[in-house]
Amino acid sequence: MKELIRALWRSIKQDRLAMFGLVTITIITLIAIFGPFIATHDPTHMNERTEGIALWFGTPGAPNHGIRLEQAISDATIRSIVSAEATPDSGDFLAVGNNGFIVRFRGDERNIEASPVDAHLHGVASRAGRELAVGDEGVILERVGEEWRHMASPFSDTVQAVAIDPNGAALVVGDNGAAAHSSASGAPWFSVDTPLARHLYDVILPESQTGFAVGARGTLLRWDGSELHEVQAPGFRDIYAIDAVGMDNILAVGERGTVYHFDGESWSEMQSPVARSLRGVKISGNRAAAAATHGDLMLLEDGVWQRVRSGYERHFRDVAGDATQFIAVGTDPYINSLTRPSAEHFFGTTHNGRDIFSQVIYGTRTALLVALVAAIMVTVIGTNVGLFAGYLRGKTDNILMRIVDIMYALPLEPFAMVLVLLTRPGIQIIILAVGLLTWRTTARIIRSQVLSLANRPFVKAAKVAGASNLRIMYVHIAPNVLPLAFLQLAVAMAFAITAEATLSFLGLGPPRLYSWGTILHQARLSGAWRTAWWWVLPPGVMIMLTVVSVFFISRALEVIANPRLARK
């Protein structure tokens, strides 16, 4: 054994390709062993990003609707935006978001304002000299002078939205039908009863003491200055946002592209080109805009909604605007999908935001594990069958070779499918499929070697000396077929790696255990493989590198096993 290894080392040293193979395989093995330390991410984790963004769009006549994205205004979601009508400078916008974030947009300036709370803020209003922001745990903030103050609140449920009427009276609504009213700036808040204990998501007061609140399951409530009355909505889906110009032009939007319109008389449903959840709506002059999740926007022009793809997979929360443009804000956690290689993700990400580098690293472990276990299985079975068949001959040989014939007759992929259906997908299936179907070659090769060895004088001598068959096979013959068995081990390893990748590519791979074949399977399944080269190249290159390294090493083995090939 020692001699064999020494011979192998000598042979590898003489062959530059084999040397390359050995070094590469060593590196790959180290990667496999230290995989969890090398991997930068959990390979199954869907990496998300949360940030406050603003997206300008809907500029009439501009190419591509004048879409312009401003990223990272804050590191938390911006949830609500309104025109800052309370301030004299027109064209200002006021927005609030998570962690008490308050920002004022003035042209290209962004003024972040100090907040007395760090609760999430859900709604904001600015009108008639009054500015209010509301949020989690009943938080109500009012701007007094240059400063935001925390007001006494009549409840502790989440407050979702606030509206101010032309005279400065305000109404807030929130979870579980919470609602409260305050008649003027600085005036105390009084709870208002609601007919349903449902979540209310938005409220408007287009005219004095008159307006609507909307909420879960098509909840539509009309405000008459003292009470909220239930109104029959044209549908039952969640309504998330409402906007109005006066009391005869109102739009409400919600779940699954729901759009309702109120013409002063009655509510009706409008056709919507967006099927996603609409989160914000804004009417401006004879136009309107709505913003949804997954970067969907739509514009209402000449009475027809048209879909606008922002091109950014961001979740919008609200929309505001004026005659020249609209601004959509967001974004709740969104999947960091299909990003190119970067310092954060060395090989980029998948469509589900998973880190490809980490998957490739973990894939190394699967590949080597399968290759090793399957190849050992193949070599052990194959060598033993070869020994028995070749030495004992006769009936034993015949039976064993018929079994080999049967194994040759089974094609890998359908056979693996049979195994999967017999039990369940898993790594053991792949090992079993490869193991059961490859020992046949090893058995044949070892057998033919044993056949010729059995006639050699040393075997005959052992027989004469009275050695048992088993002893002759394992003590006298086996060491002589060892180099060949090692060669077959290498060949089987190379085959096992390819076979594992193939079966995983067909979706028979072990669930949740990344392998290079699985990565390519997912790339194809997702449809992104055509453009996401960073997803397709690394696993394939790794398969190639590993297999070719084994091939290179096996060349050096071949020289030992079959000295006729040695360089003369």
Place this chain on the structure above:
Amino acid sequence: MKSRMYRIVPALLLTALALAVFAACAPSETVGDAVPEIEVLTTTEAYDPIRYEAAFMIAEAWEELGFEVNVRPLEFSSLLQLFYDEQNFDATILGWSGRVDRLDPQHFLGTLHGGQTDLGANNPGGYSNPDYDALFEAQSREFNADRRRELVLEMQEIAARDQPLDVLFYRDEVVGYNANTFDNYVIMAGESLYNEWTPLQVQPLDGSRYLTIGTPQEPDNINPMASTSVWGWKFMRMYYDKLVRLSPDIEPIPWAAEEIIDVDETTIDVVIRSGMTFHDGEPVTPSDVKFTFDYMVEKDFAYFRPFYSIIDSTELRDGNIVRFNLREPYAPFITVTLSQIPILPEHLWASIDAPADLTPDQIPTVGSGPFYFDQYDRGEYKRLLTFRDHFAADDIAIDGMEYIVYADSEGVFTGLLTGEIDMTAWRMEPGQITIAEDEDHITVVSVGDFGYYHLTYNNRRAPFDNTQVRRALAHAVDKETIINVLLQGLGEPGYSVVAPINGFWHNPDVERFDYDLSAARSVLEEAGFVWDGDGRIHFPAQ
């Protein structure tokens, strides 16, 4: 060194044994056993990445509650076998597809009926509630739609309260078409673009004369007396006529029938449209219609049996009338039976004794529909040509339709991107949606579905035999994230087996369980469950 090791080992073993005995005996007086590992069955990633990923997301939340969960993805047929035939599962994620005949709530409500809990039947979860069952019987017998609706809404309320299963979501059918080649596609709930009306109404934009459809699905066969797959029927219905067609709004409209007269609750007269011919030139007569229904009954064609089994007899009457005598009143007779069964030519089928045994080249592919059969290369290609003698042919703007078969939905998507096909017959995978949306020549259509995906608990097994556990777990399924992340936002969270798209029968006011792990925890706590030091959940003490 070695000898010391030997001494330590038995000591350690003894300690471990003692601890194990202690752990096994001591706490049993105060708390129950640990809840055994729960196995969640789901599809493989290749079959449906959504159900596969959803299972892991749900398992993660349950684990946070202290359950031990093992997700087991299975090949689809193995999954069905364990679920339906063996009922050997803890919890399974599967789905019901929204076929037009399931718009009537009968089928979906029936999947929770206590009478369908046998092996191989539709209620493998084994939910059985006498109140629910009584309402089910009552609504089956109720022919007044509004009164029936009351019962149907109440049943949904009971189901939501008892949570025998968690309706996860209604997934939008997202398909796409090439906006440069045709417009005026028809969109139908449950059928999306690939419906009976699209080929009749599309208008070419660039002179294309053939509407090319890409699909990964093959008809099992095109024998109208043997096909048991949706894909067989979605193909054949293009060249066979039916007495009634369902309009894009799913209203029945007379098609090969001129008029349908309800003589009484069990007698229906159908006046056959005159002047129709089969594709071989023979006229379509009332006798062909009577023959078709009699033939199906006589040959006992299983796939259609639910539709025709209600027919007691058929008779020919003067004035091109075929009369159907029903065994009992059956409300969906016109919408379901008459809209599903194709009219076969008597002169070609009458002599065939064993229609199910025909080889592909023996099958008469002659119908009377607006298209006629032209070519079928299995696994590759199919073509139908416009039948200019059909009564609806004047409005058809194309010369025919072609189908290209791909190995998988990836192939179909490539065909759509490269312009090889005009429309897809099968939904896109979620990953493909955003790619298609950002492609200029593709219009993506998202249609609500009235089928649903469900997580069915085995109501016979602990801990799912406990209603409180099921109600608690309902709080531990983050449907919004599943929809946002896995469906690209194109779907709706589920609350009832009758989908919101099925507006008349859907109950929007059923109890909902928001995603809230602390709420789930307190429901479990109230039910007497306790957690041990490792956070593992235990049954209530006996």
Place this chain on the structure above:
Amino acid sequence: MRKLILTKILQSLFTLWVILTMLFFLFRLGLPDPTVALVSDGLSPEDRALVIARFGLDRSLPEQYVIYLGNVITGEFGRSFHYNAPVDTIIGERVLNTLILMLPAIFLSYTIGPLLGVLLAWKRGSKLEAGGISLGLILRSAPMFWTGMLAVMFFGINLGWFPTSGMRTFPYQAANFLEKILTLDFLRHLILPTIVITLYYIGLPMLIMRNTMLEVMGEDFIEFAEARGLSRMRVMYRHAARNALLPVVTQAAITAGLAVGGQVVVEVVFSWPGLGLEMFNAVRTSDYPLAQASFLLMATIILVLNLITDLIYSRLDPRVTYRSAN
């Protein structure tokens, strides 16, 4: 000799019977019920029983086995459950599709490959040899589904030079299989997959050829020929190569035989309607008749090939045959 052949044939038939029996019981006991999908189609248990009876699955297992065995002996392979059509027509179509995909690639590999092998043996010890060997091994280590994806991505989608899937552009008119494939359009569809398969396959014949060439070149008669003043080129390709060709030919026969089963991954990547994918799906949907017949077909081909090579090599050194069999 005749007796030997007869024994071998009988042995093969016996092996075939063992395979058939094994598959029959493995499938029926191990695979899910083929009619279970009907439940999710909404079929009631009673209606499903009708379908089960039509498939003959209501009989006892031994009864089914005897019937099946009898049918197979008389050349009757039954009807596919899924397609409701005779299994032999389905397999026939698919085998043709697969062969027309695989054979050109195998032909190219086994003509170009050995020629390159001779060249490598000739340029022994040079950089060219080392490079050639590395390239051959690298090509053999890149999985076909990956190179196929890259080829479709680059030449099919980015450059748009070749169609990305299927066997032909529709619609087309063809009276028979020959007419279907003797078109320029079909060639265009064939090019990408052929290149991908050829690149993968070419390494093996090249390396086998090189190795046997080296063995042959050590033999006396080559030296003798060279001593007679024949040109090096002539010696290499006329004398040495001819003697070294046998193992390559054997390997070519084995590869061609296995090719009937197709390459599932290639068929998936290029949407090629071949037998490999059909077989894979037949197992997946528990279509026993179709799956059994395709497995049986594969087994028969392999056994026949084995038989032939066994007979040819029964007197030769067995190592030459078997080394290349993987």
